Amino acid sequence: xxxxxxxxxxxxxxxxxxxxxxxxxxxxxxxxxxxxxxxxxxxxxxxxxxxxxxxxxxxxxxxxxxxxxxxxxxxxxxxxxxxxxxxxxxxxxxxxxxxxxxxxxxxxxxxxxxxxxxxxxxxxxxxxxxxxxxxxxxxxxxxxxxxxxxxxxxxxxxxxxxxxxxxxxxxxxxxxxxxxxxxxxxxxxxxxxxxxxxxxxxxxxxxxxxxxxxxxxxxxxx
Amino acid sequence: xxxxxxxxxxxxxxxxxxxxxxxxxxxxxxxxxxxxxxxxxxxxxxxxxxxxxxxxxxxxxxxxxxxxxxxxxxxxxxxxxxxxxxxxxxxxxxxxxxxxxxxxxxxxxxxxxxxxxxxxxxxxxxxxxxxxxxxxxxxxxxxxxxxxxxxxxxxxxxxxxxxxxxxxxxxxxxxxxxxxxxxxxxxxxxxxxxxxxxxxxxxxxxxxxxxxxxxxxxxxxxxxxxxxxxxxxxxxxxxxxxxxxxxxxxxxxxxxxxxxxxxxxxxxxxxxxxxxxxxxxxxxxxxxxxxxxxxxxxxxxxxxxxxxxxxxxxxxxxxxxxxxxxxxxxxxxxxxxxxxxxxxxxxxxxxxxxxxxxxxxxxxxxxxxxxxxxxxxxxxxxxxxxxxxxxxxxxxxxxxxxxxxxxxxxxxxxxxxxxxxxxxxxxxxxxxxxxxxxxxxxxxxxxxxxxxxxxxxxxxxxxxxxxxxxxxxxxxxxxxxxxxxxxxxxxxxxxxxxxxxxxxxxxxxxxxxxxxxxxxxxxxxxxxxxxxxxxxxxxxxxxxxxxxxxxxxxxxxxxxxxxxxxxxxxxxxxxxxxxxxxxxxxxxxxxxxxxxxxxxxxxxxxxxxxxxxxxxxxxxxxxxxxxxxxxxxxxxxxxxxxxxxxxxxxxxxxxxxxxxxxxxxxxxxxxxxxxxxxxxxxxxxxxxxxxxxxxxxxxxxxxxxxxxxxxxxxxxxxxxxxxxxxxxxxxxxxxxxxxxxxx
Numbered sequence: 001x002x003x004x005x006x007x008x009x010x011x012x013x014x015x016x017x018x019x020x021x022x023x024x025x026x027x028x029x030x031x032x033x034x035x036x037x038x039x040x041x042x043x044x045x046x047x048x049x050x051x052x053x054x055x056x057x058x059x060x061x062x063x064x065x066x067x068x069x070x071x072x073x074x075x076x077x078x079x080x081x082x083x084x085x086x087x088x089x090x091x092x093x094x095x096x097x098x099x100x101x102x103x104x105x106x107x108x109x110x111x112x113x114x115x116x117x118x119x120x121x122x123x124x125x126x127x128x129x130x131x132x133x134x135x136x137x138x139x140x141x142x143x144x145x146x147x148x149x150x151x152x153x154x155x156x157x158x159x160x161x162x163x164x165x166x167x168x169x170x171x172x173x174x175x176x177x178x179x180x181x182x183x184x185x186x187x188x189x190x191x192x193x194x195x196x197x198x199x200x201x202x203x204x205x206x207x208x209x210x211x212x213x214x215x216x217x218x219x220x221x222x
Numbered sequence: 223x224x225x226x227x228x229x230x231x232x233x234x235x236x237x238x239x240x241x242x243x244x245x246x247x248x249x250x251x252x253x254x255x256x257x258x259x260x261x262x263x264x265x266x267x268x269x270x271x272x273x274x275x276x277x278x279x280x281x282x283x284x285x286x287x288x289x290x291x292x293x294x295x296x297x298x299x300x301x302x303x304x305x306x307x308x309x310x311x312x313x314x315x316x317x318x319x320x321x322x323x324x325x326x327x328x329x330x331x332x333x334x335x336x337x338x339x340x341x342x343x344x345x346x347x348x349x350x351x352x353x354x355x356x357x358x359x360x361x362x363x364x365x366x367x368x369x370x371x372x373x374x375x376x377x378x379x380x381x382x383x384x385x386x387x388x389x390x391x392x393x394x395x396x397x398x399x400x401x402x403x404x405x406x407x408x409x410x411x412x413x414x415x416x417x418x419x420x421x422x423x424x425x426x427x428x429x430x431x432x433x434x435x436x437x438x439x440x441x442x443x444x445x446x447x448x449x450x451x452x453x454x455x456x457x458x459x460x461x462x463x464x465x466x467x468x469x470x471x472x473x474x475x476x477x478x479x480x481x482x483x484x485x486x487x488x489x490x491x492x493x494x495x496x497x498x499x500x501x502x503x504x505x506x507x508x509x510x511x512x513x514x515x516x517x518x519x520x521x522x523x524x525x526x527x528x529x530x531x532x533x534x535x536x537x538x539x540x541x542x543x544x545x546x547x548x549x550x551x552x553x554x555x556x557x558x559x560x561x562x563x564x565x566x567x568x569x570x571x572x573x574x575x576x577x578x579x580x581x582x583x584x585x586x587x588x589x590x591x592x593x594x595x596x597x598x599x600x601x602x603x604x605x606x607x608x609x610x611x612x613x614x615x616x617x618x619x620x621x622x623x624x625x626x627x628x629x630x631x632x633x634x635x636x637x638x639x640x641x642x643x644x645x646x647x648x649x650x651x652x653x654x655x656x657x658x659x660x661x662x663x664x665x666x667x668x669x670x671x672x673x674x675x676x677x678x679x680x681x682x683x684x685x686x687x688x689x690x691x692x693x694x695x696x697x698x699x700x701x702x703x704x705x706x707x708x709x710x711x712x713x714x715x716x717x718x719x720x721x722x723x724x725x726x727x728x729x730x731x732x733x734x735x736x737x738x739x740x741x742x743x744x745x746x747x748x749x750x751x752x753x754x755x756x757x758x759x760x761x762x763x764x765x766x767x768x769x770x771x772x773x774x775x776x777x778x779x780x781x782x783x784x785x786x787x788x789x790x791x792x793x794x795x796x797x798x799x800x801x802x803x804x805x806x807x808x809x810x811x812x813x814x815x816x817x818x819x820x821x822x823x824x825x826x827x828x829x830x831x832x833x834x835x836x837x838x839x840x841x842x843x844x845x846x847x848x849x850x851x852x853x854x855x856x857x858x859x860x861x862x863x864x865x866x867x868x869x870x871x872x873x874x875x876x877x878x879x880x881x882x883x884x885x886x887x888x889x890x891x892x893x894x895x896x897x898x899x900x901x902x903x904x905x906x907x908x909x910x911x912x913x914x915x916x917x918x919x920x921x922x923x924x925x926x927x928x929x930x931x932x933x934x935x936x937x938x939x940x941x942x943x944x945x946x947x948x949x950x951x952x953x954x955x956x957x958x959x960x961x962x963x964x965x
Contacts, residue, residue, distance in 0.1 A: 009569065010477050012392030016666040019683075034567075050390040053477025106965075109385050109659045138663045140389075197663040202797060203680065204663065 001220050003213075004031040004041035006071070006087075008062045012049030013084065013196055020196040021045070024213035036066035042220045043080035043124070044071055046087025048140075048194060058101060058143050059089030068094060080124035080216045081188045085141050088180070088190035097183050097190045098156070099148035104141070105173030113205040114139035114193050115167035116179050120160050123186040124219040128211040135208035137198040139171055139179075144192045146174040146181070156181055163189060225537070226264040228592045235261050244271035250606055257600045265586065265593040268538040269601055272504040273511060276772055279605030282738035283770040286748050289755035290765040299727055300764045302425060307348045307500065308418075309766020310425055311728045313792045317681055318422050319689050320352045323362075323415040323732040323788050325771035330412040333471040334379025338412050339387035340474040343546050345416040346391060347500035350483055351549070353426035353490050354418025357665060358679050359388050361398035361414055362693045362732070362786045366407025368648035368963050373402070376410050378964055384414070385659040390476035391483065394668045395660035396677025399693060399786075402648050403828075408776040413732045413786050417691055419681045424490060429497040430517035430552045430578045437510070437523060437576035438558070440565055441482045441501075441548040445531035448472035448505070448544025478547040485568035486549060492564070494557045501548040507541045507601070509550040510576075511584055514598035517552070520579035521598065523586045527575045537588045552578060608738075615742030621702060624834025626821040630895035634945035637894060640826075641940070641947055645877045646955040647829055648963065650870040652881075655960035669796045673878060675718040675866045680796045688796035692718035692789055696869070697782035698823035702837040704746045708753035708785045709840035710903050714868055715789035716761065720849040721864040721906055722799045723856025724791035729758055731768035731787050736780020738772045746783040747772075754785060760842045763789070800856045803882035804863045804909040807936025811887060812918065813872070814848060815905035816928045817897055824901040825870045838903050845904050847925040852906065854925075860917050863909040873898040875907050880940045881953055888941040889933035898942070909935060 003021045005028055007014045018028035029041050033051075038044070052061040062068070068090075075081040075096055083091035089101045104110055115136050118129040129135070148156070153175055156162050164180040172192075180191035195209025231237075241251040244267065254262050254270050262270060276282060290304060301318050302310035308322035326341025342359060349356045361384050366373045388395050393416070430437065448471065489495060497517060499509045506528070514521040525537050535543070553561050558574065565572035579585075584601070586594035631640040644650055653672060662671040669688060670678035676692035694715040700707025716726040731754060736743040747770075758765050774781040793799060821827050822835025855861040867875045872891075880886050891897040910918055922929040939946045 009481050010390070012390075012480075012664050016664070019666055049392065050477060050480070053390065053475065055477070108382060109389055109661075111661050111663065112654075112658050140661050140663060142389075194663065197666060199666075203666050203668060 001026045001217050002029050002041045003216065004029045004038060004044040006031045006033060006044065006046050006067055008033040008051035008065060010049055010051045010053055011047055013047040013194065016196040017045045017047040020199045020210065020213050023199045024210055024217055026213065026217050031067055033062065033065040033067050036069055038070050038074060043216050046083040046090050048085030048087060051086055059086060059093040062090050063093035072096065075188050078185060078187050080219060082125050082212065083190045084194055084196065085192055088192055091188065091190045096188050097181055098152045099146055101143050102145045102147050103143050104145055109142040110171060111138065111140035114171060116164045116193060117167055118164055120163040120182065123163055123182045123189050125189040125212050125215050126163050127218055128215040134167060136206045137193045137195050137209045138205060139193040141192060144172040144174065146178040148175065164191065225588060225591060225593065228263055228595050231261050231263045237261060239267055241267060241271065245275055246271050250274060258596065263593050265537050265541055266596055268542050269507040269511065269594065272507050272542055273601045274605040278504050278508060280770055281606045282608050282610050282772060283747065284607050285609055286751040289751060293755045293759040294764055295759055295762045297764050300766060301422065304765065304767050306427060307351045309728065310352060311766060311790060313689060313727065315682060315685060315687050316421055317419060317687065318425060319417060319419050319790065320349055320354045321415065321417040321691060321730055321788065321790050322348055322767050323413055323693065323730050323786065324769040325732050325734060326412045326414060327410065327734065327771050327774055329471045330380050331376065331408065331410055334376045335383040335386065336471055336473050338380040338383030340472045340546055341412050341414040342384055342387040343474045343476065343479050344502045345414045346393065346479065347502060349416040349418035350486055351426065351428065351498050351500045352418065353424040354420040355487055356393055356416050356418045356483065357667065358396045358417045358677060359393045359415060360396055360677055360691060360693055363398060364401045364403065364406045364411035364784065366402065367404055368402045370407055372407060374964065380410065380412055381656050381659055387474055387476045389661045391480050392664045394662050394664050394671065396662060396668055396671040396679065397692065400653050400656055403697065403782060405779060405781045409774040409781050411734050411774065411784060415691065415693060415788055417689065426490065426495065426498050428499040428512055428516050430513035430521055431496055432554065433518055433578055433580045434555065435496055435578040436553045436555060436558055436574050437521060437578065438551045438553050438561065438572060439528060439548065439575045440551065440570055440572040442475065442478050442545055443529045443531040443571055444540055444543050445545045446535060446539060446543065449539050449542045472544045472546050474546045481568050481570060482547055482549065485565060485570045488564050489561060492560060494561045495551045495553055497552040499550050501550060503544060505541065505543045505545065511598040511601035513550060513552060514584050515602045518578055518580055520581040520583050521576060522579055523576035525586050526589050527573055529571055529573055537593055610738050610744045611741045612744035612748050613741040614745050621834035622836050626827050626832050626835045628821060628826055628830045628832060632895055637942050637945035638947050640898065641873050641877065641942065642952065642955045644825065644870050644873045645952055646959050647825065648959055649825055650874050651959035652957040653960065654957065655964060669799060670722060674802045675721045678722060678796060678799060686795045686797050688793045690719045690722055690724040690791045690793060693786055694718065695784050695786040696823065697784045698828060699837040700750060700783040700785060701833065702823055702835065704749035704783050705753035706837050706840050707783065708750040709757035709842065710838065711785055711787040712754060712757040713840055713842060713845040713903060715787045716849060717845065717906065718866050719789050719791035720852040721802065721866050722793065723853055724793040725853055726763055726789050726791045726849065728766045728790045729763045729787060730766055731785060732771065733768065734771045734774055734781060734784040734786065736775035740780065743780050750783055750785045754787065757840065757842060761846060798856060800861045800864045802863060802865045803879040804935050805883035805885050807885065809862055809909040809935040810912050810915065810931060811933045811935060812908050812910065813905060813930045813932050814851065814908060814922065814927050816902065817900050817905065818902045819896060820900045820902040824899060826899045841904060848904055848906065848927055851921055851925040851927050854921050855908065858917065860914045860921065861908050861910060865907050867905040867907065869901065871899050871901045876940060877952060877956060879907065880949060881956060884949060885935055886937035886939045886949055887933050887935045888937065891932060891943055894943045
């Protein structure tokens with residue numbers, strides 16, 4: 001199973017995401033932003049970082065990278081696509097998921113170990129979890145507050161498209177404690193915290209993040 | 223402004239030149255004329271003024287710093303020593319690690335965010351320049367009183383700058399210090415450390431060898447920022463009056479640097495450069511003169527080819543500009559096509575600006591006219607050397623007479639309130655408010671970071687080889703006795719590596735002091751260098767490089783002498799490290815090392831506004847035996863946890879241990895008040911499974927380290943001689959301070 005990991009200029013967590021894919025038992029394939037080619041991958045991860053220095057708006061420039069065209073086409077055709085942190089921002093800019101990510105309510109970068117509950121285990125990236133499972137993975141961002149209008153929020157709630165919520169105090173001001181959401185079909189997931197930094201307890205706060213990557217490998221076997 | 227050329231300089235020898243405004247003294251100006259046999263052109267004057275500044279030339283410190291070479295231990299571990307951009311150490315398995323610490327104090331006072339950000343950017347480029355991938359940063363920071371108005375201006379900006387730049391580069395921030403003292407008000411210290419890793423064969427040096435090779439400038443375009451930053455900013459004491467100096471602070475763009483790092487590493491991997499130098503302090507003046515004098519000796523540069531952000535810049539300004547995110551490489555003509563290709567892939571601006579020549583001339587032209595013709599060594603290495611007068615300041619003997627008189631707790635209530643006060647005082651309080659603004663996870667190799675004793679990163683995922691780094695300074699002790707203070711800081715940093723079970727390997731330093739023109743400050747500096755050099759010799763640790771920051775003073779008030787010492791250690795298997803605390807009940811707690819009456823220079827004395835007394839004397843032989851014990855305790859799996867004692871003594875250590883994994887402890891101490899507050903060096907608390915008691919006794923006896931059982935782990939309180947402090951109450955005291963002050 002080949003999972004593509006995209007590198008934009010300014011991407012930081014690409015090697016971490018590739019490591020997580022390998023730990024889960026998949027093959028990681030590096031995809032370059034300027035190459036409009038998916039090289040036969042079965043799923044794609046848009047990793048975290050500060051692509052294009054977050055200039056204009058986070059993800060606003062990357063969204064127009066040549067590699068995004070085939071990714072958007074494939075995602076619309078059902079290919080699993082995970083956007084983590086800056087990747088989540090790119091997904092929002094590309095309108096693959098609704099809403100936007102804005103400045104943390106305390107107005108500075110926040111890096112901490114964050115508890116989440118998994119609320120939807122029917123997506124390509126969350127099927128290895130159990131419903132309501134509590135996990136601990138790093139959260140690190142400056143612009144992680146999920147925002148959308150009331151109508152969209154009601155739709156996300158009604159359709160069960162909020163895949164993960166922050167537990168406890170709201171770390172960044174996200175509406176309804178949203179940490180991650182999925183598209184209607186369940187193949188595209190945007191997640192603000194970083195599962196790729198929690199694949200073993202030696203380098204992360206837990207190994208809870210690995211299940212996102214085993215989920216997609218399982219989904220592709222089906 | 224009309225162009226001043228070499229021909230004009232020869233024809234008009236008497237032209238008045240603004241050497242004083244550029245920070246040069248009359249005798250320095252005279253010696254430039256002597257070197258050249260004529261007056262310098264305005265461009266040459268610009269180059270000499272920045273390169274002969276205190277910051278670049280180390281003119282006041284050189285005569286002392288040479289001890290690091292003279293007293294150096296013979297070691298095969300040092301692959302590249304002092305003099306290059308950063309020292310390189312062999313850590314085994316074919317890996318080499320480079321690390322260095324630098325100051326960015328003055329710019330950070332004027333413009334906290336950009337000053338701190340470009341401090342990180344500069345040290346990262348130094349590490350990159352050695353051929354290494356940067357893998358982590360650390361930031362020892364010092365500020366005025368936590369509740370001072372200016373600290374509220376400076377601290378949030380500096381923290382945001384360190385985070386904003388480092389986070390965007392994808393470098394985990396794995397530790398540092400945050401310390402408050404009155405003397406840093408108006409003189410905050412921003413020291414930045416970077417660690418990089420490479421294979422032995424990938425080491426790069428700053429030399430322009432081989433006539434005919436090309437001089438290539440790549441990275442950001444050159445702008446008007448940071449002009450004269452070196453001479454005007456870093457080498458002059460702040461006065462209350464005078465023009466705003468903000469335009470001399472550089473402005474950083476971490477995104478450009480991140481791309482520059484990846485682009486450079488790809489270039490290095492294909493072995494496309496002969497030599498390389500980053501452009502930091504003194505910009506092109508530094509890079510061209512250092513590369514040329516490090517190589518064949520000559521270089522021709524067409525300055526008009528330098529890509530500019532601001533086309534109105536004069537040649538003098540281009541030579542002095544400290545625009546960030548630029549590198550200068552020496553490339554063989556046969557490899558230039560591939561070099562340009564890689565730059566294009568990363569969208570990095572790249573320009574061939576000159577070529578290496580034989581001989582001894584650095585010749586720079588501007589639209590065909592010769593504006594610089596100097597022997598490059600005279601710019602880069604033959605700057606003035608001062609034997610600054612130094613003399614023991616009067617305060618030293620005075621404070622030594624003072625007797626520390628502070629309340630010593632005895633009753634349970636007194637013990638409880640003392641522990642809570644220490645837990646909450648800004649110097650000892652939880653620093654999460656700061657460190658949570660730094661990414662500690664990126665790259666996926668961080669094993670330890672704040673609040674652990676040291677930062678630790680894995681460098682090989684298969685063999686689990688790792689390195690640990692700690693930085694320490696105890697300015698209170700250095701104030702009382704700079705010689706011992708430097709040794710004690712070295713010992714503490716080494717101990718902080720060893721508590722995790724890593725073996726200390728090499729030393730870097732960032733020496734922050736007041737004005738070298740004050741004989742008392744110069745004495746503090748001389749004594750600190752002598753202490754550090756003697757200490758390194760005794761402990762068998764090479765000094766791989768460092769940085770001196772003078773003029774950290776406002777008017778007559780100098781900062782406390784603050785030699786920040788960084789120690790690098792190696793650990794063969796990061797999975798076996800000893801953590802700093804315990805997460806289960808039923809473990810025995812022991813104190814390694816003896817406690818004496820060492821309240822002089824302690825946090826408790828500082829909290830009671832007492833600065834006097836006699837600092838402890840460093841016993842480095844005992845420190846080395848303690849380090850051996852700590853490493854053996856890890857490899858023989860004796861320890862469950864180990865944590866250093868330093869500022870705040872045993873009270874602070876126990877607080878940090880019980881809060882780390884929310885597991886309490888019950889402690890029984892003789893002479894409880896002094897035991898909690900004294901800061902006698904060379905002590906560590908370890909937690910062991912009771913079954914390991916005999917093994918611990920045996921190891922401690924073998925190393926002749928005094929061993930005292932002080933308690934057991936468990937419960938939801940820290941209980942000391944009957945004084946029970948609930949973990950929640952203790953946590954509140956420890957964690958509320960920073961959000962209240964700065965949140």
